[in-house]
Amino acid sequence: MPTGVHIRDARQQLFDAAERVLLREGAHGLTSRAVTDEAGCAKGVLHRHFSDFDAFLVGLVLDRAARLEGESAALAGSAGTGTVADNLGNALTALFGPVPVAIIPLITFRDELRARLRAATPGGGIAILAQATTAISAYLAAERDLGRIAADADIDSLTLSLVGGGHLLFADRKPGPPGPEAVGRLVTAVVADAVRRRPAQGESSDTGRRRPTALGTELPRA
Structure with missing residues (x-):
């Protein structure tokens, strides 16, 4: 393994290496040695950029949490289009992708990391779950x-x-992530009543016909 090599954009390369280790070996396999070995650099490279390994992990979590902003923006932009159920299903699949799901137990199992993240994010909540919560709440309100x-x-x-149901559904990734049908069942079970009790804005109030709903199904008119 080469050591002492110059790494361009060392922080991001180390984050990318940590992500690969995390996905392959889980939270317990993520060590400073595993990260630098995966990145192909000397262990000292990590410590030149971070005071200790928990500081590195804080940077990793915040960097990956920030990447969810794009998914949050996409969800917000979908309000009023398509169906509520499809929009939420797509959002849960994106927000609880392999990397976010792998990061959550890392935060849960490392007390020092959790404490530092609380200090770095005064808004509270567990990173990743907090981003998902904010995005879905804003979408539903819209x-x-x-x-x-x-x-x-x-x-x-x-x-x-x-958020709770989505996390549980995606956290069990063996033999693989849930398919669209499983995600759709979860979303429908949660939001069906709230969607069906009020028709989408702009829909006709005529009776005697079937109408599309924001949930993506058709219901007979009264």
């Missing part, structure tokens, strides 16, 4: 404002159910 979710829908409870 759909409620558009009339595609009932005006009296409890956004906080819906968000908690979607």
